[in-house]
Amino acid sequence: xxxxxxxxxxxxxxxxxxxxxxxxxxxxxxxxxxxxxxxxxxxxxxxxxxxxxxxxxxxxxxxxxxxxx
Amino acid sequence: xxxxxxxxxxxxxxxxxxxxxxxxxxxxxxxxxxxxxxxxxxxxxxxxxxxxxxxxxxxxxxxxxxxxx
DNA sequence: TCTAAATGTCAAGTATAATTTACATTATGT
DNA sequence: ACATAATGTAAATTATACTTGACATTTAGA
Numbered sequence: 001x002x003x004x005x006x007x008x009x010x011x012x013x014x015x016x017x018x019x020x021x022x023x024x025x026x027x028x029x030x031x032x033x034x035x036x037x038x039x040x041x042x043x044x045x046x047x048x049x050x051x052x053x054x055x056x057x058x059x060x061x062x063x064x065x066x067x068x069x
Numbered sequence: 070x071x072x073x074x075x076x077x078x079x080x081x082x083x084x085x086x087x088x089x090x091x092x093x094x095x096x097x098x099x100x101x102x103x104x105x106x107x108x109x110x111x112x113x114x115x116x117x118x119x120x121x122x123x124x125x126x127x128x129x130x131x132x133x134x135x136x137x138x
Numbered sequence: 139t140c141t142a143a144a145t146g147t148c149a150a151g152t153a154t155a156a157t158t159t160a161c162a163t164t165a166t167g168t
Numbered sequence: 169a170c171a172t173a174a175t176g177t178a179a180a181t182t183a184t185a186c187t188t189g190a191c192a193t194t195t196a197g198a
Contacts, residue, residue, distance in 0.1 A: 016175070027175090028177085029156055031177085032177095041185085042110065042111050042129055045114065046135075047135070055125065056115070056118075066112050086143095097187075097188085100145065101185090
């Protein structure tokens, strides 16, 4: 799964730490998600989408390989 | 978090088992998600939204209490 | 009413999301 | 060049998503 969190943060001019605070997770969690290191929960994806006023699909995009299983 | 999976399944006339097969998880997982028993992964939410041709937000809705932490 | 499909539930196990602490690296401004 | 903020990374731990197998209950059709 790809994501555009870095771009959205840049638009809003906020740091990973600030985003972390807004959605109430650790800074490292935001960093790992932004770098595609894991498959975050849906509640967290909805919160991030809410912060950026975007749809979840706008920010998180499935890749072919995500369907492998 | 609330969801409308049951309604979407009814529209498409498919069972929990069939949806499970389409998104490649177990039937019990679909059942638990549909009953709001846990916070599924974003990849799975995107796959379910894809099956129903809907946005993630159309199917999964944050509740106030989800912001508690 | 009988049968089968569909749904609900439970317990035990595995996989992985998310936290914490800590430190290294890279970017930014003065 | 220096200082500081921001980002990347790692290991250890905790919380929880998801699986499997099994069984109970509800629903729908013949």
